[in-house]
Amino acid sequence: MVSLPNLPPDPQDDLGRYLGLDAESAAALAREQGWRTVRSLPPGTVVTMEYVAGRLNFEVDGGRVRRCWKG
Incomplete structure (x- = not known):
């Protein structure tokens, strides 16, 4: 293995x-909270696992963050 x-x-953060x-x-x-990479994606974007x-990933619709997840 x-x-x-x-x-x-x-980072310890409230998403x-x-x-x-x-x-x-x-x-x-x-970035202020310590995330090294921040990625903004439109709704429905296909991403790998x-x-x-x-x-930190953001799903952005209409210029606003609608969803947020690590990795």
Whole structure:
């Protein structure tokens, strides 16, 4: 079995705080909280199941964050 690399932990953050924010403000706040990568996606975008430590994903509709998840 292959051992997993020692990944840095994700920031301790309340992901609910991003819901309803405009995409630019949400991305700036996420970076302030320590997220290394912030990705904004339109609704229905097909994404892979790979987990990337330190990445925060936003589903953005009408310029506002509607959904938020790690990885």
